[in-house]
């Protein structure tokens with residue numbers, strides 16, 4: 036079997052790694068991939084958002100399945116284009132991907148479906164948005180409607196901060212078209228959790244829970260990032276929450292999409308705030324999370340391709356998805372300066388020693404090969420992942436592996452999974 040993975044981050048290395056370990060021994064191609072995926076198959080010199088080049092490659096090479104990592108190509112209609120050409124795809128249609136591509140669309144679906152979520156209003160007019168903020172008061176959350184590379188959300192603790200965010204989006208156009216509309220939302224409080232589900236248009240199979248660490252520094256301090264680490268399972272998601280999340284979040288959303296003539300196929304990621312009044316949806320993503328995927332797939336037991344193919348075919352069953360009892364932890368090693376500006380091209384050493392730690396696997400994110408050396412090529416450089424019989428063991432192994440790796444000005448959080456460790460005590 037020939038599998039094409041679209042994307043070049045840590046999530047895609049984890050997907051390619053898991054797929055490459057399937058018993059069917061598939062051949063892996065990645066567009067564009069990174070230095071990690073290069074060890075599993077062939078990297079193609081095609082950007083993840085280059086829908087036409089991907090379609091052209093597929094027409095010539097006829098992969099058995101295309102697994103799409105990032106949101107941008109899905110929102111640009113990659114799945115529709117490939118399906119029309121007779122290529123099997125894991126990933127939703129453009130219409131379904133709007134759940135991530137437009138926060139206003141997503142909220143409209145949730146409100147119509149009765150999905151628990153923050154109260155909100157949307158605006159294109161700056162004066163009206165400012166008046167709404169003054170009326171509601173702070174804390175309050177301002178979100179650019181469209182895709183803004185993870186930078187479109189401002190959790191404003193003061194009215195002035197919220198006003199600034201609205202002006203930057205609607206008047207100064209800092210997010211371009213993605214920020215021409217804003218969603219202004221009630222502030223919610225509580226621990227967050229990521230719940231992902233595979234959906235084949237009809238059947239929903241929920242994946243193991245995970246928690247991401249968004250702030251750059253220990254104790255959840257400093258600016259937001261794409262994610263500095265993750266672990267699975269997340270004990271904050273208690274047994275009683277699962278049926279609620281399945282019914283009130285996933286089933287309701289799917290029924291409402293169907294009413295609108297939209298069928299969802301792929302993975303749907305619900306970012307949840309576990310408030311004192313129960314779980315509420317902060318956002319939907321139309322793809323796997325990064326770095327949650329690194330932690331989740333480390334725990335996936337057995338082959339993954341039968342599940343991904345069944346999603347595309349509409350034949351998904353619970354039995355395709357099984358979990359190891361181990362816990363997993365992914366620690367992101369980032370470039371100095373990230374999430375601000377950072378240098379690239381620093382040589383990375385110690386990867387083989389890190390991969391030899393029992394239970395550990397190093398997923399590459401921002402890396403590339405340069406004359407046979409692995410060098411940094413992004414802000415989030417590596418996702419150092421480990422499983423263990425307990426969360427303590429997984430954490431210790433992941434940090435032992437981090438200790439084997441060197442690159443100039445590397446930084447990483449030392450407290451990934453602290454909440455799970457506290458629960459386990």
Ligand code: AMP
Nearest residue numbers: 153176188190220221222223306317318
């Ligand atoms: P999003 O991209 O929508 O997930 O937002 C990024 C982050 O902003 C989330 O992970 C939360 O930490 C925070 N956030 C988003 N919406 C809210 C909200 N309504 N209340 C409090 N925090 C929020």
Ligand code: GLY
Nearest residue numbers: 247262324325326
């Ligand atoms: N880890 C957050 C995301 O993938 O959006």
